[in-house]
Amino acid sequence: MQLLYPAGVWALSGLLFVLALYILRKDYRELNVSSTFLWRRTIKDQTASKPFQKLKSNLLMILQLSAVLLLALALMRPLLSGTQAGGETVMVFDVSMSMQAEKAGQSRLGQAVSEARRMVEGMGAAGRLTILTAGKKVNHLLSRSTDRQEALKALNAIQAENGDADVDGALSLAKAMGREINNLNIVVFSDTYLVKGEEDVRYVAVGEGVDNCAILSLTAAKREDGMAALARIENFGGAASVTVRCYADGQLCDARTAALKPGETQSVHLNVPESAVYILAEIAEEDGLLLDNQRHFVMRKSGQKKIALIGQDNIFLEKALLQRGDVELVRTTKEDAPSLTDCSLFVYDGVLPEQLPESGSFLILQPAAEILGVTPGTKKSPEYAVNLADSTLAGQFSDHVSLQGVALKEYAPLAGGQPVLKSGGDTLISAGEESGRRFMVIGFDLHESNWVLKYDFPIFMMHALNYLMPDVLSGARDALCGDVLSFSLDGRTSSAAAITPAGKSAALAPPFPALPFEDTGEAGLYTLSQTLLSGETVKTPFVVNGTTAESDVREVAQSSGENLLKAGVTDYGRELTTLLLIALLALMLAEWWVSCRAG
Amino acid sequence: MLNDEMLHRLDALRLAMQSYIRGGAGGIRKSRALGDSAEFSDFREYAPGDDLRRLDWNAYARFDRLFLKLFMEEQEMRVTIILDASASMGYGEPLKWAFAVDAALMLSYLAVSGGDRVSLAVLSGEKLLKSPLYAGRQGYLQASSFLKDIRPSGAVSLTRSVTRIPFSSGRGMCVLISDLFSEDGSEGALASLLYRKQQAVLVQVLSREEMEPELSGPMHLVDSEGGPAMDVTVNGELLRRYQKNLESFIGGTKSYCHRHGIPYVLMRSDMDLMHDALGNFMRGGIIA
Numbered sequence: 049m050q051l052l053y054p055a056g057v058w059a060l061s062g063l064l065f066v067l068a069l070y071i072l073r074k075d076y077r078e079l080n081v082s083s084t085f086l087w088r089r090t091i092k093d094q095t096a097s098k099p100f101q102k103l104k105s106n107l108l109m110i111l112q113l114s115a116v117l118l119l120a121l122a123l124m125r126p127l128l129s130g131t132q133a134g135g136e137t138v139m140v141f142d143v144s145m146s147m148q149a150e151k152a153g154q155s156r157l158g159q160a161v162s163e164a165r166r167m168v169e170g171m172g173a174a175g176r177l178t179i180l181t182a183g184k185k186v187n188h189l190l191s192r193s194t195d196r197q198e199a200l201k202a203l204n205a206i207q208a209e210n211g212d213a214d215v216d217g218a219l220s221l222a223k224a225m226g227r228e229i230n231n232l233n234i235v236v237f238s239d240t241y242l243v244k245g246e247e248d249v250r251y252v253a254v255g256e257g258v259d260n261c262a263i264l265s266l267t268a269a270k271r272e273d274g275m276a277a278l279a280r281i282e283n284f285g286g287a288a289s290v291t292v293r294c295y296a297d298g299q300l301c302d303a304r305t306a307a308l309k310p311g312e313t314q315s316v317h318l319n320v321p322e323s324a325v326y327i328l329a330e331i332a333e334e335d336g337l338l339l340d341n342q343r344h345f346v347m348r349k350s351g352q353k354k355i356a357l358i359g360q361d362n363i364f365l366e367k368a369l370l371q372r373g374d375v376e377l378v379r380t381t382k383e384d385a386p387s388l389t390d391c392s393l394f395v396y397d398g399v400l401p402e403q404l405p406e407s408g409s410f411l412i413l414q415p416a417a418e419i420l421g422v423t424p425g426t427k428k429s430p431e432y433a434v435n436l437a438d439s440t441l442a443g444q445f446s447d448h449v450s451l452q453g454v455a456l457k458e459y460a461p462l463a464g465g466q467p468v469l470k471s472g473g474d475t476l477i478s479a480g481e482e483s484g485r486r487f488m489v490i491g492f493d494l495h496e497s498n499w500v501l502k503y504d505f506p507i508f509m510m511h512a513l514n515y516l517m518p519d520v521l522s523g524a525r526d527a528l529c530g531d532v533l534s535f536s537l538d539g540r541t542s543s544a545a546a547i548t549p550a551g552k553s554a555a556l557a558p559p560f561p562a563l564p565f566e567d568t569g570e571a572g573l574y575t576l577s578q579t580l581l582s583g584e585t586v587k588t589p590f591v592v593n594g595t596t597a598e599s600d601v602r603e604v605a606q607s608s609g610e611n612l613l614k615a616g617v618t619d620y621g622r623e624l625t626t627l628l629l630i631a632l633l634a635l636m637l638a639e640w641w642v643s644c645r646a647g
Numbered sequence: 648m649l650n651d652e653m654l655h656r657l658d659a660l661r662l663a664m665q666s667y668i669r670g671g672a673g674g675i676r677k678s679r680a681l682g683d684s685a686e687f688s689d690f691r692e693y694a695p696g697d698d699l700r701r702l703d704w705n706a707y708a709r710f711d712r713l714f715l716k717l718f719m720e721e722q723e724m725r726v727t728i729i730l731d732a733s734a735s736m737g738y739g740e741p742l743k744w745a746f747a748v749d750a751a752l753m754l755s756y757l758a759v760s761g762g763d764r765v766s767l768a769v770l771s772g773e774k775l776l777k778s779p780l781y782a783g784r785q786g787y788l789q790a791s792s793f794l795k796d797i798r799p800s801g802a803v804s805l806t807r808s809v810t811r812i813p814f815s816s817g818r819g820m821c822v823l824i825s826d827l828f829s830e831d832g833s834e835g836a837l838a839s840l841l842y843r844k845q846q847a848v849l850v851q852v853l854s855r856e857e858m859e860p861e862l863s864g865p866m867h868l869v870d871s872e873g874g875p876a877m878d879v880t881v882n883g884e885l886l887r888r889y890q891k892n893l894e895s896f897i898g899g900t901k902s903y904c905h906r907h908g909i910p911y912v913l914m915r916s917d918m919d920l921m922h923d924a925l926g927n928f929m930r931g932g933i934i935a
Contacts, residue, residue: 076867076878082738082857083828084870084877086896090889091879 049126049624056123062116066109111639115632122628127170136176136192136229138222139164141206142238143183144213145529146598149239149258149337156255156604157208160237163252167235168199169623178225182218183209184530210339210571210594211530213238219249239604253607258336259285261308262599263292266329266343268320277318279329279343283308284600291332292316296324303332326573326589340599344573344591353517354390358382359397359413364500368509369395375513389582392517392538398493407540407581409516410487413494414460420482422489424460425474432472434499441466441479445511449504456499459492479515484537484560486516520576520588524565527592533565540580547575568592648791649752653921657753660925661761662726662820663935724820725766725780726758727845729809730794731825732771734871737799739854739916744799746916747824747852750924752791754822757934759786767793770808770825772801777812802872806835814843821845822933826852827900828872834903847909848933851900854916860889 081087141164147157154162168177177199179190190202215238226232226248234248239255261283268277279292287309294302302318320327324347331341355369357379369375378391385394386405394405397413404410404420415424434454436442445468459471465478468488479488499505514522518536527533537544537557544556546565549572556562556576568574576588649657693702693713706714728751736744751767758765759782767790769776778793780786805825814821821840827833833849840847862881869876879885897913904911912931918924928934 076865078867078869079862080869080871082735082743082826082854082871084868084874085828085830086857086889086892087868087877087879088875089896090885090892091877 049128051124051126053123053125056120056125059116059120059123062119063113066112066116107642108639111635111642115635115639118628118632118635122625122632126624126628128624135171135174135231135233136178137167137171137233137235138178138180138225139167140215140218140222140234140236140238141179141181142213142215142236142240143181143206143208144240144598145208145210145339145594146239146337146601147213147255148208148339149255149260149601151256151258151336155208156239157206159254160252161203161206163254164203164235164237165200168196168203171196178222179203179206180218180221181206182213182215184211184214186214186218186221209530209569211528211569212595212597222249239601251605251607253605255601255604257602257604259288260336260340260599260601261285261288261290261331261333262337262340262596263329263331263343264313264596264599266327266345268324268327268345268347270322275320275322275324275347277302277320277327277329277345279316279318280313281306281308281316281331282313282596282599283311284602285335286310288333288335292318293330293332294318294320295328295330296320297326326591336601337599339571339594340596342571342594344571344593346573346589346591348519348521352376353392354378354388355393355395355517356380356385356388356391356408357395357397358385358401359395359399362397362413362494364494364505365395365397365413365509368500368506369513371506371510372513389540392540393513407485409485411512411516412487412489414492415489418464420465420487420489421480422462422464422478422487424462424489424491427458427460428474429458430456430471434469434471434476437467437470437475439466439468442468444515445508447507447511449508449511451499451502451504454499454502455497456492457496462489462491465489479512481561484541484557484562486518488512488516520578521590524576524590524592527568527590528595529569529571529592530595531568531592533568535562535565535576537562538578538580538586540582541578542581544576544578547577549573553577648795649749649756649920653753654756654787656921656925657756658760660757660929660934662724662754662757662763663932724758724763725815726754726763727766727768727812727814727819727821728754729768729770729812729821729823729825731803731805731823731827731829732769732776732797732799733803733825733828734800734873735826735828736852738871739856741916743826743852743854743916746914746918746920746924747850748794749920750850750852750914751794751822751824752787753920753925753928754933755781755790756787758820759783759790765790768812769794769797770803770805771797771799772803774801775808775811802874803829804831805829805833806831806839809836810839814845818844818846820848822848822850824850824852826857827896830874833900837903837907837909841907841909847907848931849900849904849909849911850914851897851911852914852916858893858915860886862886 141160143157148155171177174194176192176194177190178192179202181187181189189205190199193199215236219236222234226234233250235250235252237252237254239253261281264280264282266277266279268275277294281290281292289305289307291303291305293300301320304316304318306314306316308314318329327345329343335341353374354376355378357366357377358381366377369377378388380388382396382399382401385401386403388405389407391408393409393411395411400415400417400419410420412419415422434451434456436446436449436451459474459476461474462476462478465480467475468479469477476492477488477490479486494500520536520538522536523534535544535556541557543558544562545553546556547553548567549570552567554565554567556565571592571594574590574592576590578586580586693715697715701715703714703716730747730751732744736747755765764780764782765786766780767778776797778790781789805827809823823836825833837847837849865878865880867876867878901911910931910933912927912933914924914927925934
């Protein structure tokens, strides 16, 4: 046996305390009686059976001393260890959404933590423990610690996430440790991850299969007669009847009942007010996994964006720009352009401003000199066909754009920025970002090319507009819990922050470019708040939903590898603290009984 | 002090004790000394010199032998009531002393109204207070007056004190009223009375607090007679032992009295005098 906390021996000083209580004089109450004649005879008689009387009168003291002894021993945490007290273990916890499935009031993760706690309490004093959690990312909660209390604290801090789990990544990390540490035991706690072919890993399956219904998707659209939402429900279990409630901006607006056969998927139509922005659909009945009983959706508002045109008229360009329904063209001069602070895009065709506006994106056609880091070269006639450049940025413009048969009269090769369109080795169109503002430079005259007559010109221009005036939430479409979101901030933004459903705010910018937003663990309605240079604050709602990939919780994998734990850890010892505390409680009850009987 | 109603009830009763009495004036107490009174007692054969007037001719006719009639000589009895007035008698609710005085007066009244004489002896510390002999109904009032202002105090050794009580020659009846909390016990005192030809009667008076003490916890007991004080932790077990000792104490006294033909009565100071106490006296054969 060993003592996990030998310092607990200090509790033995309680013995002195108990003895002192009995040594100290009792507080006697004086009483006049007729005669002590009979009392003296009684005490004499009591003393005659001395041994037993002494024992009885001291029984309370004996019980109290025993209680102090038990307490001291319990504090020292004696351990009846198994074969050996050492060993090193890595515990990997699957913290995916399915681990939150509950049966009989305990979640799968709770069960895993309880099992792990039992292992930790039985580990020898020299045993080391590492704890990893496998969610969207692998987290290191504890590293090679021998401190039991620290280990138990780390176990208590494990929380399930609302996404899926990267158990492979965690296992790789654990195995990497195993290459440096001898006799490393790897224990995986999961509900669905099957360790196939993992010969040196013990897999502890937790949980039992439960029935579950999930809302797989929620969309809404305006119709002629108002607005409607559509929720897709799937039944991962036996036949069920579910009630789907719909809330529009926090108010209940509709409820429908659906009867689902085992494994069936159904669409439920819900009526929502036309003015609704945030829509929540939820299944009223509780089942094995509650997180997928809700789905969030937000209606996107389309606001008008202004595009300022400076320079020569270009009907082809104007028409191409106007094909986006949310655009309003404003013609102005290069002197007046900087004063148009509400424009999202400035198009300079054949002219160069002395001073660029402070906000917005730029489309520069035929620049005569260097601008935004792009320098036009000497004009020349094209010798090669026009093609999209081979770059990631150019890939954004490639959808349905062939550029076949596009001919130019002449062009100025561009240096700087990232190439989008090329002719041979020369860059015809360059794009990029300067101080957080996007730009595109076209090094030729559109009037002197046949491209404007091709079908792919307006398509290309649409891509260009999406690049220059991106939907701020383009990086947050269909976001799931755990995703890292990137926002395309408005060119006029001076600062931006994302606000979680709980109200926590995360600053995204400055600095620019904006930071990606990682705090997406909670499903619900978020807000992107942008403060523009004009001082105006634009709040854009977006939603993050839980993954439905974890919704089928009908089955749990089998445990394996019980015999694979290395020597020294197979037989986890038994800490006697609980037994000692139970004995202490029984002793205290006995002391109370003796005290009552004596009184 | 007994009220008129009590005295009226007592008029129907008398002391039931028989006593060897010799000497003294004529009373209505039966005497075992054979005398010339009219009450027949027994026969014996005629011996020359006997009084021929006592010959029973009926017996001669029947048995053809001469027998003499014997008669009881009727004489008054002296009743001595000894009261323990030690400090322990001034304890209890109601006081044991008050009860003892009432019991003594009751017995005194019965004695004098039965034609006997009564005297009182009060043992208080080292002092012995002896009253003169009282007779007649007036004697009751005198006895009451004698006891009126006495208060219990000091410690009493029963044997030593009782031995000091002077008795006139001849037999009499002696009632000892005490709680018997004396270091030398009561046996010596009773034996002294028997030796001096007294018909002893023992009345032990205890209080409810002594018979059923309601104490608990650590106590420092102070003896009212100046005896040893003691520290005790009173608990259920100790109280049980106390009861056992009390029963043993009473039982021992009862047993001694029984062996020596001494009527014994146990009284509790909170008893009703004319019901419970009187009943006890009657059951004890002291009053009839």
